[in-house]
Amino acid sequence: MRKALLKFIDFFYPPFSRWIPIHTFRYLASGGSTALCGIVSYYIAYNWILHQKNIEVDFMFLPQLVTAHSLALVISTFASFLWGFILNKYLVFTQSNLKGRIQIFRYAIVVAVNFGLNLALLKYMVEGLHFYPSISQTFITVTLSLCSYFLQKHFTFRVKKNK
Template identity: 60%
Template sequence: MRKVLLKFIDFFYPPFSGLLSLHTFRYIVSGGTNAASGIVLYFLIYNYVLHQKDVYIPFKPGMITAHVATLIIETPLTFLIGFMLNKYVVFTQSELKGRIQMFRYALVVGANLMLNYGMIKIMVESFDFYPTISKIITTVVLAVASYFIQTHFSFKVKK
């Protein structure tokens, strides 16, 4: 499966070879796939699972707004997709053990989740952005930062 994915991704690389390294191109494609999956999942969960309605918590008085509940549901799914793509497609040269990679990746995703939460909450509740548009903006901003963090921390390669 990995070889098939790499052949498919690498097939589209030649036009970009003057602009990006193969590693960066693979990260963009893998990250773009994960980001697109997250946005599609977010849209589907928000509109068709939660029907844009807040989630009431019976065991604790209160509620979780629909856009935040959607983020909570979508995150574990994109975590798994993202980790697998990063480990087996992008950062194949890393000699760190898989459990260490996953732990570090989880730390980055956790930080991104908090930033995602804050940015989406501000955009939706303060600026009246549509939740899916807020998710797209947040994803782009955090993807750029994540590339550097994943490269130098989660999937670090010894020199």
């Protein structure tokens, strides 16, 4: 399966080979599919599951009103977490010699930081600037994906140097 996916991704690489290395291209391909998974699941959650309606909850330690765009973000984060980790671990950052449990823990940290930034930026763009939620989410996803590449490469899936 891994070889077939890499063969498929690498098929599209030649036009880009002058500008970016194959490793970066593979990250863009897997990250793009993860981002697409997040955007599509966000759209489905916001429009079809939540019907763009806020939800009132009566649980201790939770806000009384949970906005639809915030809850859609939670749903889409869960949907894309596993997909992104599997693609990064088995297609992109295969040279990492860190244990899988350490990688998934670090990946979860990066996802949590991205989630916090995503939520703050989404609230600002939707509630402060009055942008449409799906368009805001797409813009935020692209921006945070660029930052994620460096975190994944140098933190989550780094290669331990042998002494």
